[in-house]
Amino acid sequence: MAMTWRCLRDPLAISRLVRLRALAFQRELARGLMVDVGAGTHPFADLFEGQVDRIIAVEWPGGSPKTGVGLWGDAQALPLQTGAADTVLCVEVLEYLPDPRRALQEFARILRRGGRLILTAPQIRGASNEPNDYWRFGHPGLRLLAAEAGLDEIVITPCGGICAAYGQRLSSWLYHSLIEGLGLPRWLVRIVCGFILAVSWLADQAGIGREETLHWLLTARRP
Structure with missing residues (x-):
């Protein structure tokens, strides 16, 4: 996957x-x-x-x-x-x-x-x-x-x-906070959240933090 x-x-x-x-x-x-x-x-x-x-x-x-x-x-x-x-x-x-x-x-x-x-x-x-x-x-x-x-x-x-868990939580929180709270463009927020998700996913695949x-x-x- x-x-x-x-x-x-x-x-x-x-x-x-x-x-x-x-x-x-x-x-x-x-x-x-x-x-x-x-x-x-x-x-x-x-x-x-x-x-x-x-x-x-x-x-x-x-x-x-x-x-x-x-x-x-x-x-x-x-x-x-x-x-x-x-x-x-x-x-x-x-x-x-x-x-x-x-x-x-x-x-x-x-x-x-x-x-x-x-x-x-x-x-x-x-x-x-x-x-x-x-x-x-x-x-x-x-x-x-x-x-x-x-x-x-x-x-x-x-x-x-743990990297997947907290990377996911941070991404989800930022996504809703930056769009709904601050009104930032959706495309910009997706870039920020996408970076967090990518780093978190790579760390999780490396077996960091179980x-x-x-x-x-x-x-x-x-x-």
Whole structure:
């Protein structure tokens, strides 16, 4: 997953890239019927194309699943039968749920025996204006949630180190502050933020600073 100039125009480029790269490494865990919980516009359909047989996109009412069979529903009470899925994908959804513990239990419920959960959740992210942005997660907390749901073979991997995390935060903060606060031209702000993102990305690729992470990637199996 390369950092290009087009990527650098996006103030959240590092966050998206490290998450996509981590998911790509776990692609071969997916199989059969995949349920994408909180799918939105279903941005990961291409990544798993050819790996799974079918994707069902589940979205909270008001969202807009773009591909696959769309279901409206709550991640904490999924409208699917027990053991219906071979794979559950959940990308950056837990933080918006009042009861993430219940959501993990639901993911485990709808998985067939031997089925896999592939999930990402943020550790470091700036304050959101969304009223339902409730949580940030640490490694022990995610492991506890998965274990309490009855899952095993739990593997948790950091997505991006400290350079990626704080480079991303600085870029995002400057982007909104300089455009909305000071009214600077968007093209100028993109150059400044793009430079920050490029340096942060290179430092992250060099392995500098692994003490903190932007996101966690969790994979687990229903026994």
